[in-house]
Amino acid sequence: MLDPDASSTLIARMGALARTAAATLAISPDAQRAAALSQAAEAIRAARDTILAANAADVARAQAAGLSGAMLDRLRLDDARVAGIAAGVAAVAALPDPLGRVIDASTRPNGLALSRVRVPIGVIGIVYESRPNVTADAAALCVRAGNAVILRGGSEAIESNRAIHAAMVDGLAAAGLPADAVQLVPTTDRAAVGAMLAADGLIDLIIPRGGKSLVARVQAEARVPVLAHLDGINHVYVHASADAEMARAIVLDAKMRRTGICGAMETLLIDRDFADPVMLVEALQHAGCEVRGDPVEASIGEIVKPADPTDWDTEYLDAICSVALVDGVDAALAHVARHGSGHTDAIVAADEGVAEHFLARCDSAIVLWNASTQFADGGEFGLGAEIGIATGRLHARGPVALEGLTTYKWIGRGTGQVRG
Amino acid sequence: MLDPDASSTLIARMGALARTAAATLAISPDAQRAAALSQAAEAIRAARDTILAANAADVARAQAAGLSGAMLDRLRLDDARVAGIAAGVAAVAALPDPLGRVIDASTRPNGLALSRVRVPIGVIGIVYESRPNVTADAAALCVRAGNAVILRGGSEAIESNRAIHAAMVDGLAAAGLPADAVQLVPTTDRAAVGAMLAADGLIDLIIPRGGKSLVARVQAEARVPVLAHLDGINHVYVHASADAEMARAIVLDAKMRRTGICGAMETLLIDRDFADPVMLVEALQHAGCEVRGDPVEASIGEIVKPADPTDWDTEYLDAICSVALVDGVDAALAHVARHGSGHTDAIVAADEGVAEHFLARCDSAIVLWNASTQFADGGEFGLGAEIGIATGRLHARGPVALEGLTTYKWIGRGTGQVRG
Known part of the structure; x- marks a missing residue:
């Protein structure tokens, strides 16, 4: 097991690379981000056999470790599931660009022209469990919204996640976007999750995807803002x-x-x-x-x-x-x-x-x-996809998709205005 | 000094009262919330002598304690400043209602009519220092946006804050809104701030108003979401x-x-x-x-x-x-x-x-x-007022006024739709 310092160093290094990649993504044209995801979908289809072989190794290890039927089912991929993962990424490529939209605009009496414009959040951390499809789904939504993403999947799915992650990176590279925009935490060490939750300033938002104990841990420990729901009562x-x-x-x-x-x-x-x-x-x-x-x-x-x-x-x-x-x-x-x-x-x-x-x-x-x-689902609500459902009261509530993965900034265009 | 348990008990009790009051405010008509603030502005004007006497006691105590000139200036009220506080509350009463606005709406292919509607955040905690005007300014903005507020001002301004708080409560009562919508932490014990910062689930959002050391403490300790800026470099x-x-x-x-x-x-x-x-x-x-x-x-x-x-x-x-x-x-x-x-x-x-x-x-x-x-100011940006400026990346950025004190919920109106 990595000691906490080694984990912090790892996440700090990944966070710095992600921040640099995020700056490039933030100003990338819509078509380039869409192309990266279309290419990633193609790369997933092309890597089907590699992904299935990696997944078979994960499944064999999980069976040997005595994993239960439901967990094995979440982990297991087949032809149809790989095709579904690729189709999901392609669907996100086809969604309208959430960036650059003007939320509102006004010209002040002094002539200063103000607008609020949608921009990416920055660096998003995804902490998830055994479903390998999250590697592609979450990365696709983050990239479509101009964010860099640090993925930390469950240890039982590490080989599958690596294979899918490689395809996502191929897509980024094919479209000329930085590979560091989608990074997979290379270790299955639990201390890495703790380092992500503590990475205030390096990671702007953590989204946990998985069961209640994962979400509860993230909510209890995180020093970084979290978008999640614990229960659906x-x-x-x-x-x-x-x-x-x-x-x-x-x-x-x-x-x-x-x-x-x-x-x-x-x-x-x-x-x-x-x-x-x-x-x-x-x-x-x-x-x-x-x-x-x-x-x-x-x-x-x-x-x-x-x-x-x-x-x-x-x-x-x-x-x-x-x-x-x-x-x-x-x-x-x-x-x-x-x-x-x-x-x-x-x-x-x-x-x-x-x-x-x-x-x-x-x-x-x-x-x-x-x-x-x-x-209660982003697709049913017409959002095209969802990164999760949030029950917190700030930023985004209910199904969260591309808009919830953006923030805004104020832009003011003047002609020499001073407050005086 | 209260022990941490006593502080937690105090804040838990205030939080429960605030939650009940918030439910009433959330469904109160625009005119009632506006009237409460107009009445509060009147009550501040009517209580001018009481407020100034309370402030004189605070100033005398601060002088005896050796407070510096700039801090004394922030603390000190006079006729003009009290009039300014009342005018600020009246100005917030005159702002358009931020609640009930439809952010977007659509009808799904199955006929389900969906909309996202602005609603209050709930219970907001304000932690501030020596300026007594924050008692009125922050409370007015929170109430206008349908939130209950728990105010914790600096110990040096406690008498002034009590007098201004009493006028705010008079305004609520005159308009038929619950007094618990605006509560002032009765103790100047620092442990009460710690209890507010830990009050996840009781307080939905903390906004610190004051110097860098206050903001840094709030950001470091809070388990509740914080809207703030630390530096303006x-x-x-x-x-x-x-x-x-x-x-x-x-x-x-x-x-x-x-x-x-x-x-x-x-x-x-x-x-x-x-x-x-x-x-x-x-x-x-x-x-x-x-x-x-x-x-x-x-x-x-x-x-x-x-x-x-x-x-x-x-x-x-x-x-x-x-x-x-x-x-x-x-x-x-x-x-x-x-x-x-x-x-x-x-x-x-x-x-x-x-x-x-x-x-x-x-x-x-x-x-x-x-x-x-x-x-960089909410007034200059046409927001009518501001509760502060935020440099975090989620929920609200830059000058935050009424909209930043709201969230949204999804409302779906169907005719028997099932997912099937």
């Missing part, structure tokens, strides 16, 4: 005015379409005045979902498993759902405020006044009316 | 094509209009091809500025004081200026990148191509062409 509130069939469809989709994603519903809130709460609970159960609730509830108490108090604060990421009956929209909002994680919450209601009451008051990154929480 | 680069008279006027204003503000020029970069560097140095010297430079420079070496290497990294905040001769715009940019603080940098040039080259490549929060760096 998402609610669907079914109001008394809800159309029963719409409520059933949304609840089923929000919970059961995919249970392991951060946008999945974890708690169902049913208004006491809703006509048929049993129907909703049974629909979930028939779909294979365990439903936990208060056994003393007259309507649903007999058909649910007893919930304990921790259930309301639990992100199951599984075919399990907690359900509570609430007295009206304000009680639903109070439950969400107390137990939610500020990710994605939804109301199902025909009453527009109640829906707008909920939309205005629910303080989550994403608030939906008559739609499934599983729409 | 600002440059004016005079290109060979610059009009000599315009360059003289801008250099003089940038350095000497006010030497103690963060937008003041600290280093003058003169192109070796500029016709008359001596004229610029002598203009500064005639205005009373000490000029430090390289004594071996053929043109200006004999008239400057010798600079040492630390001069290029020094924010003098005084009538002192470092000057360097550089070989062209890229050398100027390299000097700024190496020694600047990312605050405000300017070029004086008649050559538009060179100017745009500089504007595109200078990576500071504010970059100016043919204008004085002393325009």
Whole structure:
């Protein structure tokens, strides 16, 4: 294991190289950054056999180390997955340039012409786990937005990541952009992550991609700003005015379409005045979902498993759902405020006044009316991709894509103005 | 002195009250928040004698403690200053509402209508020093943007701050808004600042207002996001094509209009091809500025004081200026990148191509062409006020006013959409 000083030295050196590369990227033409990613997509396709061989070595090592089925599945690549990685990079190449956009402009009474213009953030650190596709996805988004990126993937995927990283660098080189714009931390030493989290001034933003323990560690240790979400404890509130069939469809989709994603519903809130709460609970159960609730509830108490108090604060990421009956929209909002994680919450209601009451008051990154929480996704929101979903309150909230990987600067053009 | 636990308990209690108040403010009508500030301005005017008496007690205590002239001046209020504080609060009341604005909106192919809407950040902590006007200025901006605020002013101004805080609370009460929207930390214990900086989850954003040692402590210790600038090591680069008279006027204003503000020029970069560097140095010297430079420079070496290497990294905040001769715009940019603080940098040039080259490549929060760096101010930028100037790269850069005190949420209005 590297000692902390060696890790700091490594990250400082990578950070300095990244800063220099970032300055070049920041003034590179749109077409050059797009070309680098198109070329990188081609390079990934061309390197398919190399990438699969590297991945096979990772998988073999992981199996020997006794990795579980789900983790192995996240690690494993095949022809289709490599093609998907290349297609993802090509899709980012095709997105509109986020740089140079004028946010607003004005001419002051003294004639000074001011504008706020989108520029890159600078150097972004990505800390991730076993999915090798993040190497390409995250690098592509960072480069498209003019940023240099330092990637630190999971040790179990190191060979796969190296092979994909080499293809990304080939793309940069083919387009005449500096290779240091996309760097992969060469060591699998955990101390390197600590050095990245402490690299205030070298790295401008850290984005963790992975499970809750990774995100929690990053949030707890980082001295660098972090864009992330820890939990997705998402609610669907079914109001008394809800159309029963719409409520059933949304609840089923929000919970059961995919249970392991951060946008999945974890708690169902049913208004006491809703006509048929049993129907909703049974629909979930028939779909294979365990439903936990208060056994003393007259309507649903007999058909649910007893919930304990921790259930309301639990992100199951599984075919399990907690359900509570609430007295009206304000009680639903109070439950969400107390137990939610500020990710994605939804109301199902025909009453527009109640829906707008909920939309205005629910303080989550994403608030939906008559739609499934599983729409919480950059692609579904029309962003073309996403680097992650943020539940912090500054800079960017909800799905973060290219715009969230930029900042702005003020440019003032004068004719000799002095303040006097 | 309170022990850390007592401070944490105090801040946790204040934070919980602030969170509740923030929820009310977030949905309060524009007119109500504006009225609260208009009423607070009136209350400050009505309490003038009380405020001045409280301030006299602070000043007497500070004098007895041996406070210096500049610090006493920052602390001392008089009729005109109290009137100015009230006028500042009234001016914020008159600013347009930053909440509810739609940043962008789209309807997805599935019919889901998405929008990003400006909402408050939540609970903001202000840590400041001896200027009592910050109590009113910062509170007014936070409330206008729908946030609750926890104020922690300097111990030397505690009586003045209490009197001004009481008037702010009167304004809130008169408009029917919760008093807890503006809270003043009741203790002058330094441990309370530490508790605020550690209050992740209770306080959403910390803004330090004061000298460099305060800002440095906040940036070093905070577990809560911080909006601030540490230094304003600002440059004016005079290109060979610059009009000599315009360059003289801008250099003089940038350095000497006010030497103690963060937008003041600290280093003058003169192109070796500029016709008359001596004229610029002598203009500064005639205005009373000490000029430090390289004594071996053929043109200006004999008239400057010798600079040492630390001069290029020094924010003098005084009538002192470092000057360097550089070989062209890229050398100027390299000097700024190496020694600047990312605050405000300017070029004086008649050559538009060179100017745009500089504007595109200078990576500071504010970059100016043919204008004085002393325009770095929210009021001068048309923002109506400012809570401070930020040199971080996330969320907000340069002068921060109402928009920087908001965030956004995504609202989606559907008709039963499921992801399927």
